[in-house]
Amino acid sequence: MEGILDCLRAICGPEHVSDALADRICYRRDCGPTPGGVPDIVVRPESTAEVMEIVKLANQVHKPVFLWGRATTFVDHGVREGCILMALDLMNRVHKIDLENQVVTAEAGAIWHAVDSELNKLGWELAAPGGGGMFSCTLGGTVAYNAVPHGITEYGMTGEHVASLEVVLADGTVLHTGSAANTDAPFPIERGANGPDLTGLFVGSCGTLGVITKVTMRIRRIPECERYLFYAFDRLDDAVDAAAAIQFQQAATFLIGLFGGPKPAGVEGEAFLHAIIRDSVAEAERRAQAVRVCCETFRGRWQDPEPTRRYWKEHMYSWLRNTPASAYYGNRPYCCPEVAGFLPTQALKEVIPALHEYVANNADFARVGMRVKGFDVYFSPNAAFLWVDTLYPEMDPEARQVGLRVRAEIAELLFSRWMSPGGIVSGMAPYIMPRLGTTYELLKRLKIALDPNNILNPGVLGLGGEDD
Secondary structure: OHHHHHHHHHHHOHHHEEOOHHHHHHHOOOOOOOOOOOOOEEEOOOOHHHHHHHHHHHHHHOOOEEEEOOOOOOOOOOOOOOOEEEEOOOOOOEEEEEOOOOEEEEEOOOEHHHHHHHHHOOOEEEOOOOOOOOOOOEHHHHHHHOOOOOOHHHHOOHHHHEEEEEEEOOOOOEEEOHHHHOOOOOOOOOOOOOOOOHHHHHOOOOOOOOEEEEEEEEEEEOOOEEEEEEEEEOOHHHHHHHHHHHHHHOOOOEEEEEOOOOOOOOOOOOEEEEEEEEEOHHHHHHHHHHHHHHHHHOOOEEEOOHHHHHHHHHOOHHHHHOOOHHHHOOOOOEEOOOEEEEEOHHHHHHHHHHHHHHHHHOHHHHHOOOEEEEEEEEEOOOOEEEEEEEEEEOOOHHHHHHHHHHHHHHHHHHHOOOOEOOOOHHHHHHHHHHHHOHHHHHHHHHHHHHOOOOOEOOOHHHOOOOOO
């Protein structure tokens, strides 16, 4: 161990390497329910060159490396006991804001909202507004996970806006994707250039195939205005039909459905839709009218949209339920064994009742103090991304076991009939990867080809684990 420590200190400097338990234990888990293993060493590189040397060393000593951004996911990263934990938070520089080519290039550890704030000063923004952890999540981690962003209804997934990546492979080779691959004209402006879409290979791969060290994202001008709408429905089916109509009309920039958990304070109904529209003044009003028609055609009742506005502007999820953050998040510690994924919009008419029935018939759910945080939906352009968020008292060992069993049973219920997850990581891999058939087999072959010594995030995505 001392030999590895000395080598890492020579690469990154002693101030960026630690084997102290007090440091190591802080890197064992994300926001998910599984504690994870304690790494042997934590190393924090400041450059791509240092990442290259760390990866080469890990190959020489056959010691796994787990990657760390800001650990904002709820689905278990799966840190392995005794690994090298490589935290990329010091690689946080914005290298270039290129307004002419409408892209920004930043290091993997740059905070999403920090990059957006620099663009906002110039009247621009990242083409994907960022996920729920935008104030703490990193560019590299968000792309590696392919997080579901705010604004998905119009803007699509995070990965769709990645123009190019710099990636360190498991053998220390540095790869540039898209147009940046041309060494004589390395301009990171177009993902679709220079052959197959290698950018897409690493988007959503969760660090199993390579270490993302730089990200070039598309950017756009900040829209001229925003409009907000909020509707309540007495019937789930009406809300789903209204949402499908809004999708068909391409009327909303971001459409959110609330179908379980606490209802918005002071609002009557069984299902609720929030809509955010970002466009020119004239187009925003036209699209807002289309949302009104869609909702009211299916018996939706207009509500004061101030909670919608506060959610979008203040970035506090609690406002979707017309509740301040202090009340919504104040009774911790609870842990959230999340299950989430894409399904057809109309399938919500079956899925939501099935989830309510599952909770009502699970005697252990109430007995150990579990609760439903939400059955909430971010609507994509043509589908629904459903978050099934249940909570259990984190300090109760029995409640934790029940919570993990609930996650497994809900995943089995949904993945067996309707749903495919977005981000997977370790928590969801056992429930979805075996269902992928030949796709899973191809991913295993890619892992072996790119990482033959199995050092990069082994076991994440079900790749490079003990059973492979």
